Amino acid sequence: MDSAAVETFEAGRGRLASLAYRLLGSAADAEDAVQDTFLRWLAADHERVEVPEAWLTKVVTNVCLDRLRSAQARHERVAGAWLPEPLLEGDPMLGPADTFEQRESVSLAVLTLLERLSPVERAVYVLREAFSYSHAEIAGILDISKSASQQHAHRARIRVASERPRGSEADPASARRVVEEFLAAATSGRTERLVALLTDDVTAVSDGAGLSKRLLEYRTRERVASFVRAGFKPTPAKRRLAGGSPSIHIALVNGTPAVLAVLDDRVVGAVAFEVRDGKVASLRGIAAADRLGRLSEVWRQHESDAPVIDAW
Template identity: 35%
Template sequence: MDDQEFLAERFHADRPHLKAVAYRMLGSLSEADDAVQEAWFRLHRSDTSAVENLSGWLTTVVGRVCLDMLRSRKSRREESLDVRVPDPVVQREGTVDPEHEVLMADSVGLALLVVLETLGPAERLAFVLHDMFALPFEEIAPIVGRTPAATRQLASRARRRVQGTTSVPDDLTRQREVVDAFIAASRGGDFDALVALLDPEVVLRADAGALPTMPSREVRGARQVAGQALTFQKFSQFSRRVLVNGGAGIVTAPGGRTLSVMGFTITGGKIVAIDILADPDRLSRLDLTFIGD
């Protein structure tokens, strides 16, 4: 086996881990693939003969690529009140996909990814690489151009933001029960039953992209969210329970055409967050071929 074959084999083995890093950094499955591909190009062009830990080297390369992508995204994006829901990882219930298992290894739900979207690029990188992938600050610091102590502070600020806005979800069996009750109440148009399932401070985030018939929005409060849920009553018969980022979720697909993916955060038997992706362009790039089965 020559050096190029060896590198290709090592890279292939590390690819799922590298995509997991990039997905947490970018919240986009397609951009995560782009970042991993760029890491391969850089590996191909680099002399790694003196690299002792190739997996660690590749992780830092993906981190650098993602940091550049986040900074570019931030400079392009104008100030907007529009809500952006990260790409969901959708699975059929009862199936095991090895790549999805790696992506969801630490149960990174949509609600957590939404919080990560609010962090600055350097904060996000420090938190993801240290808290989620256990890279030491000494290795992260050169990527962000800070000292290890300053990088530690970046991660600490990010950690406080995450801990203050995320909650530990119920076990999957309880989540499924609540989502089943949500679907039943939506189909029946039962406003009071919907309110009873929702935490008083529940937040609904809907990202419809440029779809004119469903503007992106954020709605807070049980009665307000229940009222919003009733507007989708006519589509509820086409809802199918799936796993969204490892938790209970719903895909709605009238006539086999995916209309939306909904991820739920459920704590203490109550729905505390609902994240909806209804952007047709982004939905078309998700692997949802099993919906028609």
């Protein structure tokens, strides 16, 4: 094995993983794409590779596009049982977060919206917004013309902007306070206070702990409040499903506050919140074990705050 080639690859592994995660919305799939890229890199004629970073970016992007276009991936996503895999703040796979565009491109809300784009539109959007590639560079990566890259980017921006409600963005401390108040209302059963903390266009989505073939979706403040009350109420059946009585923590997931249920250093459930104008605009509940593996792994390495509820 060429140690210099391995060293070159490892120097860019983090960037490739964060690119693949944004393209696929899955940490496990992103890791597979990066590993596939690594194997292709080892088999490549390195003397003919002028710029390794560009070569690796092109390969990992096209590996991801192949995955997005596959029949299995289309079925999983079109079937309506798919949510992006949540990542804990500090996870290197989240990648660059210096600009608003970079931070938003990895939010669960935008990752969900990107599912509605074509694979090429998604790739152009991510390469342009999150990694600041020029349209000439994107054209080379995707083997399209520069004008085609510009057109794809324009359509993608319009689609994302039209389906993403706008309002004043909450800073992390303010958003956390809203979630803390929301959690207090949810666990106390104060429905009126819950309703008051929701925006008029609030939505809630749950994967049903992986037990449902489709996502469970709720709209209107009253229905979302009812769903939340039921969801946050502990029952013997829920404890059996979780394997015990988890502690409840508030942490940042994909840049937004989330409520995490943790049992024996393993995250068994996550509810991610989007806060807008001082209220909760959306909730995404994820409890399927295959979507929480990396979150649990990073959680074990993370110095967490004290739980807001010791035993749920």
